[in-house]
Every structure is written in C-alpha cells, then in structure tokens.
Amino acid sequence: MTMRRLSDLRDDGEVGLSSRIEREEESSESVMRQQLEKKVQVCSCGWQKITTVRGLKIHQGKKGCGGKVGQGNRIEQYFLRSLRSKSAEVQRQVENHSSQDIRNPVLEEREEVRGTEGEREPSQSKREKAWEQKARVSWPQAKDKMTWESVDRDLAMVLEGLKGTAMAKLERMGEVIYSYGLDRFGSSDRRKREPAQQCQSRRQKDIRELVLRRRQLRKQWKRATIEEKEGIDALQEELRCRLATLRRAENLRRKRKEKERVRTLFYKDPFKFTKGLFNQEKGGILRTSKEEVEEYLRKTHSDPGREGGLGFPPDMPPLGEIESQMDVVPPRWKEVEAVVRKAKASSAPGPNGVPYRVYKNAPGVLRFLWKLFKVVWHKQSIPTAWCRAGGVLIPKEKESVRIDQFRTISLLNVEGKIFFSIVAKRLVQYLEKNGLIDTTVQKAGIPGFAGCIEHTSVIWHQIQTAKQEGRELHVVFLDLANAFGSVPHSLIWSACEYFRVPVEIVNIMKEYFKDIRLCIGTGEFVSDWQKLEVGIMAGCTISPLAFTMAMEMVIRASKWVVGGERRREGLRLPPIRAFMDDMTLLTTTVPCTKRLLERINTNLRWARMRIKPSKSRSISVTKGKVVEQKFTVEGEEIPSIRVRPVKSLGRWYNADLSDREQVEQLRKDVVEGLEKIDRSGLPGQLKLWCMQFGLFPRVMWPMSVYEVPLSKVEKLERVVNSYVKKWLGVPRCLSSVALYGKGILQLPINSLVEEFKCAKVRTELLLTGSKDRIVSGLAPNPSKGKKWKPKVAVQEAEAALRHGEIMGNVQIGRGGLGRTSGKPMWRKADQKEKRRLVVEQIRRQEEASRQVKAVSLAKQGQWLNWEGVERKQVTWRDLWSMESNRLKFLLGATYDVLPSPDNLRIWTDGDPSCTLCSGVATLRHILSGCKVSLAQGRYTWRHNQVLKCLAAGIEMRRQQVNAEGSHKKGIQFVREGEKSKRAVKSRSTTQEAKDWQMLVDVGGKLVVPQEIVTTNLRPDIVYWSTSQQVVYFIELTVPWESSLEEAYERKKLKYEELRLEAEQKGWKARVFPVEVGCRGSEV
Known part of the structure; x- marks a missing residue:
C-alpha cells in the first residue's frame, strides 16, 4: 500500500514536472516567435525593411524574387530549429524517466544565461565521444562574393547570439558553422555505391555459347569417324571465325569504355589522376584490429616519466643576454588576417568539419573568432576542441599492413591552428632576433633559409673536396628512433626555460599539450581517444618549432666537444648539421668523430630519446679514397655506406661518392x-x-x-x-x-x-x-x-x-611615352x-x-x-577544347610539314605534281596558288566561310548597339579638394547611333545602297547609319601569310575612290581591309 502510494506520487510528480517543462518550452517558443516576428527582413535582391515574415513574402511576390530566402528568414529558421531540438531533447528525457537528465539541461541553460566565468570541467569519468570524420560541406567558390556576403551576415548574427563563456562559444562555434553550411549547401561527399551486378550483353552471351559449342564439337570429334571428322572440322572452322569476330568486337568495346572511364577521371581531378599515374610505390590496407591499434598508440604515446622535469643537460653552455623581448600582447587583427590569407583553402578540416575557406571568405566570422582569441590569451586556457585531432594513416611502404608501417597525419580544428600559428610566428621572431637558433647548424622552422638544399649542397661539397684534395673526412648520418613521437614534453619546457620564453607563452603551450588527444579512424573502425603524453603531431602549427627548440638543446650541449673542418677560405664549418631530426656529423679525425658521437648519444639518452644504429650510415674518406672505419653506438656498429646507400634530406649517397x-x-x-x-x-x-x-x-x-x-x-x-x-x-x-x-x-x-x-x-x-x-x-x-x-x-x-x-626602359609599341610598364x-x-x-x-x-x-x-x-x-x-x-586534327593541321601548316606532294617527294620519293593543274604541289600552291582551284571556286568558298564568321560577330554587336537606350550625359560633381573617382569614357560613333544596318556579300550580289554611293564595286560588308551619316566598307582577303601587307595595301587602294565618292555626298566613310591568312592567321 505504502509502496503503491509512493509510486503514484512519483508518477504524479514526474507528470507534473513534464507538463511544467512543456509549458515553459511552449512559452519560450512563443516569446521567440514574437521577438522574431518584427525585425529587419532582408531579401536577396537587396530590399530590407523592419516588418514581419509575411511582409517579406508580399515583397517577394510583387517583385518576382520569391523562393530566395532572405537573411532574416534563414536565421529565424535556424533559431526555431535549435529551439525545437532542445524541446525534443527534454521530451525524450522525460519519457526515459531520468530526473538527473532533466535537471542537467536546465542547469546548463541557467549558467549560459548568467554567463558565469566559472565554467564546469567535463567529468573525466564520462567516456568522450569518438571522432567521426564528417562529410565535407559544399561551400561556394571564392568568386561567389554575394553568397559569401550572405553567409558572413548570417553566421555573424548566429554567433553573436550564442550565450555562455568564451570557452563555451569556442566549443560550439565549429558545430554551429558546420550545421549551417550543411543545411544550406549540402554535402560534397558522395556515398560509395555498391558495384552493380553487370549483366552480360548479347555478344557476351553469344561468346559463352560458342565456347560451350566448341567444347562439345571437340568431344564429338574424338568419338567421330573419319568421314564425320571432315564435317566437324568445317563446323569448328566456322565457329572459330565467328568467335574471333565477336571477341575482337568485345575487346574494342572494352577499350572504348576504358578510355571513357580514364577521361572522366582526368576531368574530375587532373592533379589527382596524374599523381596516381606515378605514385604507385606506396600503398596498402591496415590489417590490424582495433585492440592492437589502441595498444600500439598507448605504448607509443605514453610517458611514465612525464611528471619529472629534465632540467638542463650537463656541460650546457650559458645563454647570452636577450636583446629583444618577445611580443606577449593578445593577437592583433593583422596577424590573424595574415595567417588566414596564407593558409590553403583546400586544406583538410579538423574534427568539427570547418575548413579555412570559411574564414578566408567570411571576415565577420573571422573577426568574431579574433575577439575570442583575445579572451583565450588573457585567460591562458585552451578549449577542448582545439586539443582533439583526428588521425589519418598514410602508408610508408609498398604493401603496408601493420600499424607501424603507416604514418599518422593529424587533422586539427583550424581555429586552433590559426591561434597557434600566431604564437609560432612570434616565437620564431623572438628566436631569430636574438640568435638563439644557430642557423648554420639547424635551419628547420626558421624562415628565409632553403634548409634542405643548403645542407645537402654543403655536405656534398665537403665530401667532394676531401676526395679531390686527399684530405680526411668522416661523415655520420644519424637516424633517431621515432624522433617526433618520442620527444618528451618536459624537454620542450626545459628548452623554453633555457631560451627564456615568456611565462605567458609557456603557460599557453602547457595548457595545449596537457590535454591533447589523438583518435585514428580507418574504413572499418575508429579508435578511442589516446592522450599524447610524449611526442608531437604532424599537422600541428606549433609542434615543429617546439621540436626544433628541443633538438637545439641537444645540439648546443654536444657540438662544443669538437671543432669542425677549417677551410682554406678561412671558414670554420660546424661539426653538426641538422634539419629537424636528420642529424649529420662531419669531422676530420676518428677520435673527434667518436667523441662527438658519444656526447650526442649521452645527451639523447638524457632526453629519453635514442639513436637507431641499424638505419644510420657512416662515410670515411682518407687520402681521397673511401675506407672502412667502424663507429659504434652503445656497442652496436653503424653500417658503412658500402653496405647500403643512404638517403638524407632528399639526396642519395652511395659507395663511389658520385652521381x-x-x-x-x-x-x-x-x-x-x-x-x-x-x-x-x-x-x-x-x-x-x-x-x-x-x-x-x-x-x-x-x-x-x-x-x-x-x-x-x-x-x-x-x-x-x-x-x-x-x-x-x-x-x-x-x-x-x-x-x-x-x-x-x-x-x-x-x-x-x-x-x-x-x-x-x-x-x-x-x-x-x-x-x-x-x-x-x-x-x-x-x-x-x-x-x-x-x-x-x-x-x-x-x-x-x-x-x-x-x-633604361625602351619604348615598345605604338603607346606614347610612359604608357608602357617599366622593367624593375x-x-x-x-x-x-x-x-x-x-x-x-x-x-x-x-x-x-x-x-x-x-x-x-x-x-x-x-x-x-x-x-x-x-x-x-x-x-x-x-x-583541351581543340580537336586533335585541327591542332595537327595548325602545326603542320605553320611550319610547312603537312603531307603535301612536295613534302612526300622529300620523305618517300613520291610524285610532287598537283593532281589538278600538274604544277609543283607545295603548300603555298595548294592553299593559295592553284589556278584550277581558283576557277572551281574552292578559294571563294573558303573566303565566304570566313566572311560568314566575321559577319556573325558584327551582326551580334549591331543588334546589341541598336537595342541599347539613348545615352544621356549626366553632370558629375566633384567636391572641392577631391578628384573624380574615374575618368568618363567617351562613347564611340558606333554607340551613338541606334539605326545601324549591314549588308554582306554572301549568297547574292551585293549592291551598295544608292543613298550612299552609286558604284559597281562589291565590298564584302557595308555597315552604315543614316542618322549619323557614317559608312564602313569592310573587305576580307584570305592570302598567303607572307603577302598580308601587300593584300592590305591592294584592297586599301581599290576602295579609296569609293570612299572619296561617299564623302562627296556628305558621308563619313572609312575602308577597313581585313586579312585572315590561309592558315588561319590574322592581321
């Protein structure tokens, strides 16, 4: 009885609570509708007014711009959709009878309304949702400025409406932008369709039946008598011919389909297609289970000694005075703009699915992000969304199947990459201005140096000069075991302390590396989030510079034990050359090489890193010859270059030291x-x-x-x-x-x-x-x-x-002095x-x-x-658009390598005579010199075809000019002390008149209008305006290219008298000879 009453009370309480929440949601939804009912409504045509949605629809119906959703309508739908989703979520929680789930959303909404700074940390006991690579949004192209302006306005208004702390806004910002883009533009990723079952064609069925029939005939032939075999042989021969014909046709069909498929792939993405033609060395599919991948990630990225600091290595040389302090003010707008402008729009987005393209084309959204950057800088707290990276596996070998045969590329959210790009740029300037990175040794991460080319050129030059001059030189190429994945974070903090990096920057970097996690996704599974306790990520904007600083600590503590090679030029070369993790030792004696190698190994062991002797190589040159000299690391021998060549910084070194x-x-x-x-x-x-x-x-x-x-x-x-x-x-x-x-x-x-x-x-x-x-x-x-x-x-x-x-600048062309661009x-x-x-x-x-x-x-x-x-x-x-035969003719005619009879005589000893007039059939004779072709009208037909193309262009322009309204010259007022924005373009004679007429001498005998002039001459085109009393006589000629100037003067002289007669009757007449070469060349 008591239990039943308690149960009834609990049910009544839950029902009352549910109804109360529903009433609250309905009232909040009605308030939201009332607020959004009257506001600034913007139409796609540019019209805007403070009115209701109904008023916007009335305007669109009157002006004919309906169907295009305005800014206010889109944002209203976004808010209402968000509100409905919240209401549905609360309703689902009520239905599940979870009182704790009911209270949590209400508490979060109250915290967001208050905007308290003390935002709660997410519970570590809850399992974080695994990363799922999102479909890419079909964002508009950069040239679509109007669409991007609309996107910028919408997103800026939506983001400004977000409530909560700056960290909460940064966590939700990527999701809001992605949801907006997906709803408006859709996804560009196409679902992989299952290959359809190919039905056999009639020809393929016939081939299969013929093959079966042939087998039956072979069996019958074995059991047949001698008389029967003759008939079977005839049937087999007939069947063989039929089968060969069908197979040839089928093979041709397959080749045609393959060509169509290849061409479609090329036009879809030419660079990807071309890359696939050559990059066939590396590939493979991961054949490792999810448990094995997660175990590999735990072993690789776990650091039991992460809590303890490393300090400085022994015998570390002291650092000099810092002359230029680092800039520690919050990010400036110009810095944010510069980073985004330099970023590639095609870069893959991070877990939130937002690419650089949005921030490159939406300045309002970028400015909102910049304001949040300043809050992050002051608080020195990094959002969780910036510390999550999705991993993509890239094969390192030809047939990669194990997890250690793949390289991981991390995809981080671009908001965090923009922020840490600014930090990295300031840190590079600080290190460069104070000379804290020895660029003669380490050039990675420092702008202004072609590091790989400089290092490889100098190393090869030292080896060749030692070989030619008979000097002694020992070179050791060191390979570090998993260098990027094994560098301890404590070594990075020691490097920051040694280089006296400001505390504000160090705190920001520590907050970032403290909770950074990686998740690897394959086609079959997605691993759990793995915390990176050691190592850096490929794809992070601050990690390469942090690694360079850490390696500089090891190099500084090691290079002082020996001196480098002294050149005749008076230069003292460094004994170590490094580019990221590629380290090369160059010394002149064996004891110096061993001492330097031992010191580097000791310092790397101090940094909890190690050398991989099996992949390292050594070169020893003595008296100009390569000799065998053993070097060891902890008792393990480094192989000589005679055993196997080595590739360092993109260059191969082999035993004979030649290329x-x-x-x-x-x-x-x-x-x-x-x-x-x-x-x-x-x-x-x-x-x-x-x-x-x-x-x-x-x-x-x-x-x-x-x-x-x-x-x-x-x-x-x-x-x-x-x-x-x-x-x-x-x-x-x-x-x-x-x-x-x-x-x-x-x-x-x-x-x-x-x-x-x-x-x-x-x-x-x-x-x-x-x-x-x-x-x-x-x-x-x-x-x-x-x-x-x-x-x-x-x-x-x-x-x-x-x-x-x-x-100086020499004047070229017909432009006046100073009209041509000068050379730098x-x-x-x-x-x-x-x-x-x-x-x-x-x-x-x-x-x-x-x-x-x-x-x-x-x-x-x-x-x-x-x-x-x-x-x-x-x-x-x-x-791409030109037919192959047309291109072939264009090249052959221009350089006279067409298969004319005269050329065939030279190539194959053929008959050089023309088949029409028995003359020497050179290219000039065929195209413009054969009298029979002229008499038969072949050249006239070619002339008329060119004239039709010329007349079609002029006719199109004539209709446009006649359709334009009358031009009224307005007065342009210029204020005192100002200049006109642009010069007023003067209108030509063809634009002033609206009654242009044209006659073309094609298909009939052209007669010049008698109102202009009475003549027997027939120009190809007569173009005139009665109102302006202007007439143009256009005469087309298709001569041999070397006679273009002669044809121009001949036609100009022929119609000069016609022009003078027209001018005597009060017309403004001009003659325009047009020459188009018989090969297609124009004057």
Whole structure:
C-alpha cells in the first residue's frame, strides 16, 4: 500500500514536472516567435525593411524574387530549429524517466544565461565521444562574393547570439558553422555505391555459347569417324571465325569504355589522376584490429616519466643576454588576417568539419573568432576542441599492413591552428632576433633559409673536396628512433626555460599539450581517444618549432666537444648539421668523430630519446679514397655506406661518392614516366598536360640537387620530343623550335633543357645569396660539366640586366611615352626579385638561341618572313577544347610539314605534281596558288566561310548597339579638394547611333545602297547609319601569310575612290581591309 502510494506520487510528480517543462518550452517558443516576428527582413535582391515574415513574402511576390530566402528568414529558421531540438531533447528525457537528465539541461541553460566565468570541467569519468570524420560541406567558390556576403551576415548574427563563456562559444562555434553550411549547401561527399551486378550483353552471351559449342564439337570429334571428322572440322572452322569476330568486337568495346572511364577521371581531378599515374610505390590496407591499434598508440604515446622535469643537460653552455623581448600582447587583427590569407583553402578540416575557406571568405566570422582569441590569451586556457585531432594513416611502404608501417597525419580544428600559428610566428621572431637558433647548424622552422638544399649542397661539397684534395673526412648520418613521437614534453619546457620564453607563452603551450588527444579512424573502425603524453603531431602549427627548440638543446650541449673542418677560405664549418631530426656529423679525425658521437648519444639518452644504429650510415674518406672505419653506438656498429646507400634530406649517397647512378636513375624515371603517360589511354593533348604538370615537377628536384651534365639532359629532351610529337600527331621531322618556341605559334609546353637551366640557376642563386655566411662564402657548385655552368650563366645574366638598367626602359609599341610598364630596377630589387629577373633572363637567352636555330631552317623557318601577322598563343584551355586534327593541321601548316606532294617527294620519293593543274604541289600552291582551284571556286568558298564568321560577330554587336537606350550625359560633381573617382569614357560613333544596318556579300550580289554611293564595286560588308551619316566598307582577303601587307595595301587602294565618292555626298566613310591568312592567321 505504502509502496503503491509512493509510486503514484512519483508518477504524479514526474507528470507534473513534464507538463511544467512543456509549458515553459511552449512559452519560450512563443516569446521567440514574437521577438522574431518584427525585425529587419532582408531579401536577396537587396530590399530590407523592419516588418514581419509575411511582409517579406508580399515583397517577394510583387517583385518576382520569391523562393530566395532572405537573411532574416534563414536565421529565424535556424533559431526555431535549435529551439525545437532542445524541446525534443527534454521530451525524450522525460519519457526515459531520468530526473538527473532533466535537471542537467536546465542547469546548463541557467549558467549560459548568467554567463558565469566559472565554467564546469567535463567529468573525466564520462567516456568522450569518438571522432567521426564528417562529410565535407559544399561551400561556394571564392568568386561567389554575394553568397559569401550572405553567409558572413548570417553566421555573424548566429554567433553573436550564442550565450555562455568564451570557452563555451569556442566549443560550439565549429558545430554551429558546420550545421549551417550543411543545411544550406549540402554535402560534397558522395556515398560509395555498391558495384552493380553487370549483366552480360548479347555478344557476351553469344561468346559463352560458342565456347560451350566448341567444347562439345571437340568431344564429338574424338568419338567421330573419319568421314564425320571432315564435317566437324568445317563446323569448328566456322565457329572459330565467328568467335574471333565477336571477341575482337568485345575487346574494342572494352577499350572504348576504358578510355571513357580514364577521361572522366582526368576531368574530375587532373592533379589527382596524374599523381596516381606515378605514385604507385606506396600503398596498402591496415590489417590490424582495433585492440592492437589502441595498444600500439598507448605504448607509443605514453610517458611514465612525464611528471619529472629534465632540467638542463650537463656541460650546457650559458645563454647570452636577450636583446629583444618577445611580443606577449593578445593577437592583433593583422596577424590573424595574415595567417588566414596564407593558409590553403583546400586544406583538410579538423574534427568539427570547418575548413579555412570559411574564414578566408567570411571576415565577420573571422573577426568574431579574433575577439575570442583575445579572451583565450588573457585567460591562458585552451578549449577542448582545439586539443582533439583526428588521425589519418598514410602508408610508408609498398604493401603496408601493420600499424607501424603507416604514418599518422593529424587533422586539427583550424581555429586552433590559426591561434597557434600566431604564437609560432612570434616565437620564431623572438628566436631569430636574438640568435638563439644557430642557423648554420639547424635551419628547420626558421624562415628565409632553403634548409634542405643548403645542407645537402654543403655536405656534398665537403665530401667532394676531401676526395679531390686527399684530405680526411668522416661523415655520420644519424637516424633517431621515432624522433617526433618520442620527444618528451618536459624537454620542450626545459628548452623554453633555457631560451627564456615568456611565462605567458609557456603557460599557453602547457595548457595545449596537457590535454591533447589523438583518435585514428580507418574504413572499418575508429579508435578511442589516446592522450599524447610524449611526442608531437604532424599537422600541428606549433609542434615543429617546439621540436626544433628541443633538438637545439641537444645540439648546443654536444657540438662544443669538437671543432669542425677549417677551410682554406678561412671558414670554420660546424661539426653538426641538422634539419629537424636528420642529424649529420662531419669531422676530420676518428677520435673527434667518436667523441662527438658519444656526447650526442649521452645527451639523447638524457632526453629519453635514442639513436637507431641499424638505419644510420657512416662515410670515411682518407687520402681521397673511401675506407672502412667502424663507429659504434652503445656497442652496436653503424653500417658503412658500402653496405647500403643512404638517403638524407632528399639526396642519395652511395659507395663511389658520385652521381652517376642517380643520373642514370633519373633517365629511367623520365622514360618510365613517359611510358606510363603514353599507356594511360588519354588523348594526346591531355597526355601533354600530364607530362607538364605531373612528370616535370617530379624530376626537377633531382636535377637541382645532383650533378647532372647538360648533355644528359639534352639526350633526355630528345626522348621527350619523340613522345610530344607522337601525342600531337605531327611528323618526326618537326623541329623543337615549333614545340617550345615563343614565335608565331606558342604552345603551352616547356622545354626540359630550359627548365633544367632555370632550376640550376635558382639553386646557384639560393646558395650564393643565403643568409648563412658559411653557405654563401663556400658557394658550392651545384652542377658538373664543361658545356654549361650555372655560375657563368648567372654572371652573364646579371651583366645583361645591369646593362639593360643603364639603357633604361625602351619604348615598345605604338603607346606614347610612359604608357608602357617599366622593367624593375636591378639595383633596387631584393634577393627574391633578383632571382626572378635572372631566371627570366635565362629564358630569354634560351628563346634567342631557338630563334637563331629557326633562321637556319629553310622550310620550317619561313614564318620569320611574315610581317604584320599576329602571334597566336595556345593556352591549355584551347588545347583541351581543340580537336586533335585541327591542332595537327595548325602545326603542320605553320611550319610547312603537312603531307603535301612536295613534302612526300622529300620523305618517300613520291610524285610532287598537283593532281589538278600538274604544277609543283607545295603548300603555298595548294592553299593559295592553284589556278584550277581558283576557277572551281574552292578559294571563294573558303573566303565566304570566313566572311560568314566575321559577319556573325558584327551582326551580334549591331543588334546589341541598336537595342541599347539613348545615352544621356549626366553632370558629375566633384567636391572641392577631391578628384573624380574615374575618368568618363567617351562613347564611340558606333554607340551613338541606334539605326545601324549591314549588308554582306554572301549568297547574292551585293549592291551598295544608292543613298550612299552609286558604284559597281562589291565590298564584302557595308555597315552604315543614316542618322549619323557614317559608312564602313569592310573587305576580307584570305592570302598567303607572307603577302598580308601587300593584300592590305591592294584592297586599301581599290576602295579609296569609293570612299572619296561617299564623302562627296556628305558621308563619313572609312575602308577597313581585313586579312585572315590561309592558315588561319590574322592581321
């Protein structure tokens, strides 16, 4: 009885509480509707007014802009949807009879309304929700300014309406932006469709039936008599022919479908398709269970000694005085803008799904984020959303299956990346201004240095000079075991203390690293969140600089034990060169190498890191020869380079200490890449694009780093030329001037030799202009060979640029003085600008050499005699849209390599006579010199086809001008002390008149209107306006290109008398001869 009464009371209480909550939600919803009923309503057409939603709909119905949701309507729907979701959540909690769940949302809402600063920490006992990679939102393109302005207004208003502390807003900000974008623009990720079961076609069924029939006939033939076998043989022969025909047709169908599939993939994403052609070395699928992955993450990222501090290593040299203090004020707006402007819009978003694209195109949202940045800076507290990273696995080997064969790339929220990019930039400036990072040793993370190129060039230069001069040199390439994943956080704090980083910055970094967690997602499962107690993440903006500072501690405590090599130039080279975790020791004696190696190993052990001797390598050069010298780390021997070559900072080092093997490998890579492109199944124009933007960038790095002679590159270019001519469909005799020249017809293809020279020149300028005095003073030679040297080429280019500066800006074209853009001054240019000017000068020199070669070509160089012909530049867009036969004709006609009878006589000893008039059938004779073709009207037909195209363009413009209203000149008032914003453009005669008429001499005999002039002449086009008394006589000619100027003067003289007669009758007459070459060239 008592239990029943208690149960009834409890039920009554829950029902009363439920009804009370429902009434509160209904009242709050009605209040929200009343508040949103009258407000500023904005329509997509720009109309805005304080009215209701009904008023907005009335306006849209009257003006015809209905269906386009305005700003106020969208935001209203967003708020109402959020309110309904809260109400539904409370209703579900009531239905589940959980009193604790009912009270929690009410308490959170009260805390958000009060806006208290003491926000509760989430309970650690609750299991944090696993990361789930969200579908990408189809955000509009950057050029869609109006849509982005609308998005910026909407999101700014929604975000300003968020309640709670700054940390709570930052936690919810990404979710709000993602939900808004997903609701408005939808998702761009397409669901993977299950492969549909392919039904067999009628031909495939026939092939299967014929195969079965053939088997039956074979069995019957074995049991048949001699007389029956003859008939079976005839049936088998008939069946074989039928089966071969069907299989050929089926194979052709499969090839056609494959070509369609490949072309579709290319147009969908050309860069991704091209990358897939070459990147086939690494791949695989993870075959490890979720439990094994989580156990691997726990072992890798756990640090039992994280609580204890490391302090400083023994015999650490003292730090000098700090001259420039670090900037510790909150982030400035300019800093935030600079970071976002530099970020890539295509970067993958973090767990909240918000990319950089939103902040790059929505300044209002970015400004709201900047205000929250200042609060985070003052509080020195990092939101939890910034400390969560989704991990993506990248295979490191050819067939990766285990978790240790994959590399983890962390995807963090871009809000945190923007904030810590500002911190990292300020920290870099602090370290650089005070010289706290020795850039002669460590160049990673410090802007202004080409670290990999400088280190590899100097190391190779030291090895080669020691080999040539017979000196002693010992080089040890060290490999650290899981360097990024094993660096202790306490070592980072020790480095901050040693470099005297301000406490505010250290506290922010500690708050960030204190709760940073990683979650790995695969196609089958998602791991739990793993706390990173040790190591840094790839993808974090502050982690690389923190690692550089930690390694600088180890290097400073080790390099003082020995001295580096002393050069004849008076330079003292450092004994250690490092780039992130790649460390290289260079000493001149064995005892010095062992002492330095022991000191580094001791300091790395102090930092709870270790060397991996099995992957390290050593080189010992004595009296100019490579000798075997053993070096050990804790009793384990470091293998010599004779055992296995080593790759350090993108450069291979082998036993003979030469680049012959790498040059040969470069040749194989180029040939193999060309073969892969050729077998891709794409059309020739698309194959050229794959070569230009896929193959050439891959070979530029080895060409820049290794000592590649120019003669080897020229041989490679001859191989490239053969494939280019094959893909374009032109004869093999076509000169390379036609492929890479900037003459009368310019293709968007770059010469391999030209790109090689530019790459070597850039490397030379990077080394000689380096801010590292050791690198610039040493000036290692990046090339080998006697035919061409980068250093000499740079000197000649700089001399030409200085000479051009003395000459000044020469006037080019018909523009007046000062109308052409001036060239940049050499003496005023910075290092980057000078590199660009020198590279451009090298390209001009290469073009000049091609022009010289074109002069020596009797047939393919005839275009040099064409005067007044416009140069045609074929872009990649033109190349993609152009038919292959049209491009083939354009190249063949321009350089006279079409299969005309005269050319066939040279190539195959054929008959050179014309089939119409028995003359010598050269290209000029066929296109513009055959009398029979002229008599038959072939040239007239071609003339009329060109005239139709010209008349169609003029007619379109005539209709537009006549349809325009009358122009009224308004008075532009300019206030005192101000200038007009822009000059008023004067209207031409064709725009003033609205009664233009046109006659074209196509399809009938043209007669000039008698009101203009009475004549028997027939210009191709007569274009006149009666109101303005203006007439234009347009005469088209399609001559041979070398006769364009002659045709212009001839037509001008022919219609000069007609013009004078029209002027005598009061008309303003002009004659416009138009010349279009028979190849398609225009004047």
